[in-house]
Amino acid sequence: MFRFIWGQLRGRAGRSVALLAGVLVATTGFVVLTGATTTSRLEVTGTVERNTRAAYDILVRPQGTRAPLEAERKLVRPNYLSGLYGGITPAQYEQVRAVAGVDVAAPIAMLGYSTTPIDMPVDLIGAVDRSLDRQVIRVDRTFLAERGLTHAPAKPIYVYVTKHRLLYPRLGDSYEPAAVRYTDGRAYDTQECGLVAREVLPDGRSAPVCDPYTAQLDTLFSLTERQTRRVETFRLLPDGRFERPTPGERPGTRTSSAESRLLLHLRLTVPFLLAAVDPDAEQQLVGLSGAVVDGRPLAVDDRVADNRYQGGLRSRTLPVLATSRPFLDGTLRAGYTRIVPDRSIAGVRPEDLAGTLRAAPATPAGGSTQDAVSAYRRQLATGLDGRTCCFGELQRILQPGETGYDERPDGTLRARTATIDPSVYADPKLATWFARPWLTEDVSFRPLTTVKLPPSQQDARQWKAVGVFDPQQLAGFSDLGRVPLETYEPPRAEGADARSRAALGGQPLEPSGNPAGYLSAPPLLLTNLASVQTLLQGTGPQGTAPISAIRVRVADVDGYSERSAERVRLIAEQINRVTGLDVDITLGSSPAPQTVELPAxxxxxxxxxxxxxxxxxxVASTITKAVDRKSVALFGLVLVVCMLFLGNAVSAAVRDRRPELAVLACLGWPARRIGALILGEVALLGLAAGLLAVGLAFPLGFALGINVDWRRALLAVPVALLLALVAGLAPALRAARAHPAAALRQPVATARWVRRPRALPGLALVNLVRTPGRTLLGAGVLAIGVAALTLVTAAAYAFRGAIVGSLLGDTVSLSVRGADTMAAVATVLLGAAAVADVLYLNIRDRAPELATLRAVGWTDAALGRLIGYEGIALGLLGALTGAALGLGGAAWLVGDLPRPLLLVAAAVALAGVLVTSLAALVPAALLRRLPTARLLAEE
Structure with a gap:
């Protein structure tokens, strides 16, 4: 039998080589492509494990603080801590620390926003005309934020420069506003203008240079810095220096100093978010002490400094670490105008000053622009013991809540605006040192409340920096695994469309300094828990449960893996069971881009x-599960396509030998022997193809950058043998059951139930119906290829944006896209080859019919169009079926069927039709080789 099989293979060398090539291509393709998918999976799991190590693995929050939108989308909004104030007691914190397996438990207690001034000195010496006896420099301020898109003019500041002598108040042990003694020894009434400098006029009299700021002190709580007005007075000395008033030793007194520059100290009031931490736990979590760049680290035993003065005044100072990076997008622009009044402005009431100067000659005198970040850093450079750095008030502490959203049909979130109770800002009971930030007049997105601290008329509450820390020197982790819960990460939002990107100048939107604004800055002031508990004593629920969240790092966990995920899950369940608090597992999380509409x-x-x-x-769990499902799907699809491709090739070979097999049956060969003959030929070819595939897999894998394992390469032999036997089983059974008279039948049946066609497309459909098995086989192979490509595209879509929608998913999609696309494209090409094979067999079986059509006048072009229509019909049947199967697989893989995937499936189906149309050109070109005369003679 073997010798007979070998003789058959040698006698039909061309057909044997063609079949051998088919088995070889299928087997080698299977080994290499499965190697590619396996390599891809290893790369994915490695990428996930490397990029999912964050500062902590579990986030513990007060019960009921998880927003509905978070639960719906399985997301956590950025800087959510800025809207969460207290809710966890110190006892619950100790319970979390005591759970076995907890390596670090770092609490954080958000207190709220404290305002601090940023000094922005401007030198006006270039605006001064030294020849003038007196002059006024008007400084017109414009505040800008949000990449310059938000801009608001402010009340002007006037700088009065005179060459006349100035007098300054000197207070004694008692203060009588109606009789304050000045440096000339005389007493003056200061009730109208306050403790201001007085200018000595040419006639010897003196008059006060009224400063409207002194009149605004009692109503400062109701004003923004944009609404404050000031008049600064300087004397131009004969030596060219400028004498300016400076604070005296006693409160409210003034003295003078001479400087070579004319410096006006503008001020930008900014809010800093204050939080309390456990310094030791924070050091273990992110290395807080190592990030201190000036001063000293915060200590666990630091306490609020409580100082008492005569008259009942009490000063309470909170020790803090201040940030070296304010993360603020703010700018102050100043324009200078020199005004020459016709008389002194001394004695002019503040409300009349602008009208008095309106008619005076005015000349533009330059300007300057300063940004908040640069000014803050210059302030830090003066040192912690300097006059301007680093302190702030705690008289009024603002606590912004959460931003609300409306969800659009396309998933876009639209931020809701919020209405602010004016008493939050304008409460006369809350004595304050500074006007509130100007941006508090802007549109608000977060509700605001104030910390209910005890009455402060006799208390001066403030914070003072003991050190400065740089957030960028804290322990860093992969950008792909970083979550917005990284406590000190500044939020940024990029433009999502061309119009928004153009408006922002291609830069991201950053926090503006509005406590109720959309983007909230991270904690920029840090104190310890002991101090904040002292400050909050007697304030109600927040005083007894001050901790806002606990960040937990689990021991023996370093990146995502199935073992680590299970360990973290068990500890998270234990924390929830012991404390009753809400627990989020952050291990394996990643930033997920969301589209947000921000109202004007x-x-x-x-x-x-x-x-x-x-x-x-x-995200990590979702990705690894998705890539596992995708690998299994691709393994199966590649195997099925290879098997169908081989089945079609063996069937073609059996059909080609129908007369020969019929003769063997007439000579008495039993059916089992005829079947064994077919299977023996196929098995021998499969064995040879497997051995050749082992040798081809390594160089081909090396050329494609795919790691082909030697064990998988050796599997090519049994895989090729198995593929060949499975593919040849059905044709062998069909050959064994064939009647000897079958050789006399037409190979192509007549479709009697089909209407007579009137055009070439209809005739093409009829021809396909005449060989239904062959047609369904070719369309089926193509359908599987299109389904595979649709499935791969869906997997990339899931990784990139629709379901997982994370930066980690983006990176994973890059690593899987090449190998998966190659596997899917290979299946589509095998499908196209099967379609071409079907068309070729149709041409060969219908050769007499085609010769007859040519004899009656059909041109080769018309016959070629007929074959082309058959190819297009096959392509449509296979591509549409494959697209439908691919969408079903995508829904299983992704867990949803987003609308964009429908467009993807349509595009892949169209590509499949185009490929099959091109494949149809090959058999159509064979029409010219038909021996018309011989075929007609044989017919």
Whole structure:
């Protein structure tokens, strides 16, 4: 039998080589492509494990603080801590620390926003005309934020420069506003203008240079820095220096100093978010002490300094670490105008000053622009013991809540505006040192409340920096695994469309300094828990449960793996069981871009469409499960396509030998022997193809950059043998059961139930119906290829944006896209080859019919169009079926069927039709080789 099989293979060398090539291509393709998918999976799991190590693995929050939108989308909004104030007691914190397996438990207690001034000195010496006896420099301020889109003019500041002598108040042990003694020894009434300098006029009299700021002190709580007015007075000395008033030793007194520069100290009031931490736990979590760049680290035993003075005044100073990076997008622009009044402005009431100067000659005298970050850093450079650094008030502490959203049909979130109770800002009971930030007049997105501290008329509450820390020197982790819950990460939002990107100048939107604004800055002031508990004593629920969240790092966990995930899950369940607090597993999380619409602001900022990174929980688990399902799907699809491709080739070979097999049956060969003959030929070819595939797999894998394992390469032999036997089983059974008279039948049946066609497309459909098995086989192979490509595209879509929607998913999609696409494209090409094979067999079986059509006048072009229509019909049947199967697989893989995937499936189906149309050109070109005369003679 073997010798007979070998003789058959040698006698039909061309057909044997063609079949051998088919088995070889299928087997080698299977080995290499499965190697590619395996390599891809290893790369994915490695990428996930390397990029999912964050500062902590579990986030513990007060019960019921998880927003509905978070639960719906399995996301955590960025800087959510800025809207969470207390809720966890110290006892619950100790319970978390006591759970077995907890390596670090770092609490954080958000207190709220404290305002601090940023000094922005401007030198006006270039605006001064030294020849004038007196002059006024008007400084017109414009505040800008949000990349300059938000801009608002402010009340002007006037700098009065005179060559006349100035007098300054000197207070004694008692203070009588109606009789304050000045440096000339005389007493003056200061009730109208306050403790201001007095100018000596040419006639010897003196008059006060009224400063409207002194009149605004009692109503400062109701004003923003944009609404404050000031008049600064300087004397131009004969030596060219400038004499200016400076604070005296006693409160409210003034003395003078002479400087070579004319410096006006403008001020930008900014809010800093204050939080309390456990310094030791924070050091273990992110290395807080190592990030201190000036001063000293915060200590666990630091306490509030409580000082008492005569008259009942009490000063309470909170020790803090201040940030070296304020993360503020703010700018102050100043324009200078020199005004020459016709007389002294001494004695002019503040409300009349602008009218008095309106008619005076005015000359532009330059300007300057300063940004908040640079000014803050210059302030830090003066040192912690300097006059301007680093302190702030705690008289009024603002606590912003959460931003609300409306969800659009396309998934876009639109931020809701919030209405602020004016008493939050304008409460006369809350004595304050500074006017509130100007941006508090802008549109608000967060509700605001104040910390209910005890009455402060006799208390001066403030914070003072003991050190400065740099957030960028804290322990860093992979950008792909970073979550917005990284406590000190500044939020940024990129423009999501061309209009928004153009408005932002291609830069991200950053926190503006509005406590109720959309983007909230991270904690920039840090104190210890002991101090904040002292400060909050007697304030109600927050005083007894001051901790806002606990960040937990689990021992023996270093990146995502199935073992680590299970360990973290068990500890998270234990924390929830012991404390009753809400627990989020942050291990394996990644930033997830969300599209947010931001309504227009009150000071010129247009409506913006932004992309903001939220935190997607469980991304690593989703990705690894998806890539496992994708690998299994691709293994199966590649195997099935190879098997069908071989089955079609063996069937073609059996059909080609129908007369020969019929003769063998007439000579008495039993059916089992005829079947064994077919299977023997196929098995021998499969064995040879497997051995050749072992040798080809390594160089081909090396050329494609795929690691082909030797064990998988050796599997090529049994795989090739098995594929060949399975593919040849059905044709062998069909050959064994064939009747000897079958050789006399037409190979192509007549479709009697089909209407007579009137055009070439109809005739093409009829021809396909005449060989239904062959047609369904070719379309089926193509359908599987299209389904595979659709499935791969869906997997990339899931990784990139629709379901997982994370930066980690983006990176994973890059690592899987090449190998998966190669596997899917290979299946489509095998499908196209099967379609071409079907068309070739149709041409060969219908050769007499085609010769007859040519004889009656059909041109080769018409016959070629007929074959082309058959190819297009086959392509449509296979591509549409494959697209439908691919969408079903995508829904299983992704867990949803987003609308964009429908467009993807349509595009892949169209590509499949185009490929099969091109494949149809090959058999159509064979029409010219038909021996018309011989075929007609044989017919």
């Amino acid at each position: 602001g009150a000071f010129g900022r247009p409506e913006l469409r932004l992309t903001e990174n939220w935190s997607a929980l469980g």
